[in-house]
Amino acid sequence: MVPVIALVGRPNVGKSTLFNRLTKSRDAIVADYSGLTRDRKYGEAKWQGRTYIVIDTGGISGDEEGIDAKMAEQSLQAIEEADAVLFMVDSRAGMTAADQMIAEHLRKKNKRTFLVANKVDTVDPEIARAEFSPLAIGDAFPVAAAHGRGVNALLQAALGAFPKDEGEEDELAEAGEGEEGAAPAEPKQRIPGPDEKSGIKIAIIGRPNVGKSTLVNRMLGEERVIVYDQAGTTRDSIYIPFERDEVKYTLIDTAGVRRRGKIFEAVEKFSVVKTLQAIQDANVVVFVMDAREGVVDHDLNLLGFVLETGRALVIALNKWDGMDSHERERVKTELERRLQFVDFADIHFISALHGTGVGHLYKSVQESFRSAVTRWPTSFLTQVLEDAVSTHQPPLVNGRRIKLRYAHLGGANPPLIVIHGNQVDAVPRAYSRYLENTYRRVLKLVGTPIRIEFKGGD
Ligand code: GDP
Ligand code: GDP
Numbered sequence: 001m002v003p004v005i006a007l008v009g010r011p012n013v014g015k016s017t018l019f020n021r022l023t024k025s026r027d028a029i030v031a032d033y034s035g036l037t038r039d040r041k042y043g044e045a046k047w048q049g050r051t052y053i054v055i056d057t058g059g060i061s062g063d064e065e066g067i068d069a070k071m072a073e074q075s076l077q078a079i080e081e082a083d084a085v086l087f088m089v090d091s092r093a094g095m096t097a098a099d100q101m102i103a104e105h106l107r108k109k110n111k112r113t114f115l116v117a118n119k120v121d122t123v124d125p126e127i128a129r130a131e132f133s134p135l136a137i138g139d140a141f142p143v144a145a146a147h148g149r150g151v152n153a154l155l156q157a158a159l160g161a162f163p164k165d166e167g168e169e170d171e172l173a174e175a176g177e178g179e180e181g182a183a184p185a186e187p188k189q190r191i192p193g194p195d196e197k198s199g200i201k202i203a204i205i206g207r208p209n210v211g212k213s214t215l216v217n218r219m220l221g222e223e224r225v226i227v228y229d230q231a232g233t234t235r236d237s238i239y240i241p242f243e244r245d246e247v248k249y250t251l252i253d254t255a256g257v258r259r260r261g262k263i264f265e266a267v268e269k270f271s272v273v274k275t276l277q278a279i280q281d282a283n284v285v286v287f288v289m290d291a292r293e294g295v296v297d298h299d300l301n302l303l304g305f306v307l308e309t310g311r312a313l314v315i316a317l318n319k320w321d322g323m324d325s326h327e328r329e330r331v332k333t334e335l336e337r338r339l340q341f342v343d344f345a346d347i348h349f350i351s352a353l354h355g356t357g358v359g360h361l362y363k364s365v366q367e368s369f370r371s372a373v374t375r376w377p378t379s380f381l382t383q384v385l386e387d388a389v390s391t392h393q394p395p396l397v398n399g400r401r402i403k404l405r406y407a408h409l410g411g412a413n414p415p416l417i418v419i420h421g422n423q424v425d426a427v428p429r430a431y432s433r434y435l436e437n438t439y440r441r442v443l444k445l446v447g448t449p450i451r452i453e454f455k456g457g458d
Helices: 015-023 066-081 097-108 125-135 151-159 212-221 272-281 297-309 325-338 361-373 378-391 429-442
Strands: 004-008 042-047 050-056 084-090 113-118 200-205 225-227 238-244 247-253 284-290 312-318 346-349 403-411 416-422 451-456
Touching (some): 004 015, 004 066, 004 272, 015 050, 015 113, 042 272, 042 297, 084 151, 097 125, 113 151, 200 272, 212 225, 284 361, 346 361
Parallel strands (some): 312 346, 416 451
16 A cells, blocks of 8 residues: 655645645656646655655644535544644744644644644744744754755655555666667566456545445446455455456445445545545546536546546446436536546446446446556557657757657556657657557557656667
8 A cells, every 4th residue: 555645734834835846756757637627635756666645635724614624624534544744834934823733633643743844945944943843743854845955854754664666676677778779679667467366456436425335336236246255455445356257356445335234334434545545556446426416626636636646547427317318418518528637538327326337337447457558569669659750750959850769668557658769858748749649549548548758868
């Protein structure tokens, strides 16, 4: 399970600034988040070979009402479930009553907490340390999130003890530096294949009450499904291995399988942390939405996170039963408009309650899984690149043409295509989009994002 770090603090201390710095480590990779209407709150980040999840819990003031109260509740729960909390304060503003209130709350928790004194570009770090020592959260880490100062030392403390990602030790092979023109022999790759034991790992994800448990019960209750004994549980999500039409799957159930006996129903609680970890751990995410509510901001936030992790994606619009044709049209129009940023995903209109459309999900799950994990040989990916380049040449930069020589697969789930050439820093965004679309079309990718990375060689 990937570690989870929660950012906590009153408004304006610099949480989003730190969040952006931690999660924006991938500028060379093509990903388009336009369509997300709100600031993202959950991000995937990487530090020294360790993938982790960052949650910006939003400002907590203690007197929230209505929707804000719900958000604050989720923030408090995220603190509860995170592996470490970064409690941010503003060195320029000095200590405030709200800081003390949050500190008091955190001291009661038995949680690894790091006090982060931000904006030390404006005051002496030693003075900042002294200023906040009454919070009794330990020695403050002086940082300037806006400039990156002190961030590494902070991450070393917060993440250093976690193991590196699988396969991180053996660096991806740097293939064929300096070999003019020729593609190298198959480079060594760290590409996870389908896991023999668990088969295709499917996470059923969505907000509370969209119908996740109903869908899980429906999928497992199908006649053609053979459910095996549970292989053990990790944190709170339940992993359920099963087989259908001779294909192995493991269902990651974030809602918890509930008996009809109702006893457990009331205690079930939606958990952001559980949800994010299930997404990270899955091959394919089945994202459930409630057709009657349409697309809400929280759906977009969660989908933004799915996109960031690069997991394969199938969208299930649930509760399609009992809607009239007028309502259905309205929902479809809204989907087209607001889900453009995940337009690679299949959308199914289902009724988990009645079972309508549920069986069709499997075809999309299989296809998106195949798209996500196929190993395409270097020769083929290079051929596609050559064809694309001869159809549309990359532009000239300072009188020299950008040269793209060969491509190889650098990762799977999502597929990462690494393109080698020179002057690659100057490849315009439109051109990398063109290459992305070409690969998407030629490789017949469905249900998975794709990433393109350029590597220079001159
Ligand atoms: P949030 O409300 O806690 O998410 O805070 P923001 O990240 O939005 O930051 C609030 C303000 O503080 C913005 O104007 C930032 O530019 C500024 N800020 C954030 N980090 C730093 C820093 O390290 N130094 C300085 N001088 N300003 C910062
Ligand atoms: P979860 O919180 O996402 O696991 O949602 P549940 O599976 O507990 O469902 C929430 C409510 O929606 C329950 O009352 C379900 O009976 C109802 N529900 C779930 N799926 C459907 C559906 O396809 N159609 C209708 N009409 N109701 C549904």
